Amino acid sequence: MPKKTLKSFAVEWLQVLDEQGNCDEMLRPALSDAQLQKLYEWMILIRTFDEKAFNLQRQGRLGTYAPVHGHEATQVGSAFALQPSDWVFASYRDGAVYGVRGLPLAMIFQYWAGDERGMQIPKGENDFPMTIQVGTQIPLAVGAAYAAKLRKEAIAVAVYFGDGATSKGDFHEGLNFAGVHRLPIVFICENNHYAISVPLKYQTGSDTLAQKAIAYGFTGIQVDGNDALGVYRATLEALEKARKGEGPTLIECFTYRMGDHTTADDASRYRSAEEVQIWQKKDPVERFEKYLESKGIWNKSYEEKVRSKAQEEVAQVVREFESLPPPDPEDMIRYTFDTLPPDLAKQMENLKSS
């Protein structure tokens, strides 16, 4: 008996804005000029914030920091598609996601300066603190999506992680459970091609990361992660599908980490300047500027205005951050349990008298 094909699969690629800023009008998401400018302004703000973070770290005013540079379109574009009632679980490089969601930027500096209060997410904001342990936020996000479904709340959960996380068990356990129960979740993989120094080709034998979704019974799509409109469109569609009860989606945002892994890393040890140059030409901000210019809503003086406003805002954020009172040492014990057991109450007394 001849063999037959039981199933065949395909993985779609989405790009709305190409590297020269040309827009595919058929795929263009419905964003007003004001929204497009807002998107642009966020990308500039985050890039300015990122540069400041690097400088503060070098001056000893901030601890180790994981720069966003390169991920602006991926993070801002996807976060723009979220509703405030949606939930977000994200990772350490997702400062722009938290920023767009409404976390005061001073708190991000505060966190990276070694103060847990930076991740004391304001009440009413449905964002879980940054996860340091790679990929472990994925099952949590899936559990939250299950809870939302059980309570019949028409929200979606977005979970952000990198290419390295797709090698971890938690990625597979999470996607599997989400597939079984068709949960309202969007898996956003920021494929920046490096897990610290290990390039993608040593991370997976798969041609795409998007195709990993197929094994769990739902769609995976690869998006140009340096195209804010493509990322926005893919995320919006996936979120709407999730809220309608039509199950999860994996979005692989194909991007590049322009900076070092963190301020403690030196990427020149493991990748060439030529490779970085290639990606420099795909810059998410430059192509967006060209697109806005073609629509007549960007020119040099507007850019100057946006950049100087971002500088002022970041300077203000630094002032806010540096005027925060130091954390209370008792906080390190206070938040271990709802009610301190006798041992910890005693240790608290020891701390107070030391």
Place this chain on the structure above:
Amino acid sequence: MAILNLVQSINLALRQEMERDPRVVLLGEDIGKNGGVFRVTEGLQQKFGEARVIDSPLSESGIVGFSIGMSVYGLVPVAEIQFMGFLYGAMEQILSHASRIRMRSRGRFHCPLVIRTPYGGGIHAPELHSESTEAFFVHAPGIKVVVPSTPYQAKGLLISAIRDPDPVLFLEPSRVYRSIKEEVPEEEYTLPLGEARIVMEGEDVTLVSWGAMLLTTLNAAKQAQEKGVHAEVIDLRTLYPLDTKTVVESVKKTKRAVIVHEAPKTGGLGAEIIARINEEALLHLEAPVERVTGYDTAIPLSQLESYYLPSVNRIIHAIEKVRSF
């Protein structure tokens, strides 16, 4: 009042908490249609439906991770891990999120999660089905560790664990599941977490134990009594937070102590209990505190298990040693 075994009393506690609080959900491997490999969740899926009693994929890190996400969202999950040895796959989730989310978020999020798992030896099971590694979790800040020793204790402690706003690891001594029965009230009641109980009063030596080892310890205490030695037996019930006061007060009275646990000796909870006795009652001691424990090995398969697990004889020998020092 019904006479129940441990399996039935835990089932009753789960059923009543699910009736009382719609936020309570159960998940684990084989817990639904099959009622769990020990039948602890028997009938609960029929009663509460597949959405609240979830037959999860074979995915331990997932089970704990999903539960943390559910709890952060506002549910009260009770996860079952089939055997304590299978919990190792979920260590990362427990240590990276469950136990520290309150700290990490400075109180913005917390994790009212219970992880139930059978633990301990004596059931002639395959490898990794008889683990007793409670000390790993006692060492982890931010999670409580509770061990019932009898059906009555189990119901009251489990209800408290489910209502606790912080994560609780609830270790069920698998050897006790069907070995003893006792009266368990139908109406709901709670027993406090963090408080030990004195099971038998005595003046000559303090015996500290928990879980399945409590029954062995009580048997040893009864034998000692026949020889005129009156032991005070403490059931710790909660391993973290540890009830130092009850232990220390008893030791101040008896001046001698033996700690019995089936976990390996080195770094076991016995060491911590001795440190606390030394801190608060050193000068009351008439003899060094003895430990009767498993060996610093993996617990063996069934044929050698009786050599590994603390026995009445080993406990009697330790009592004699502290009495004759």
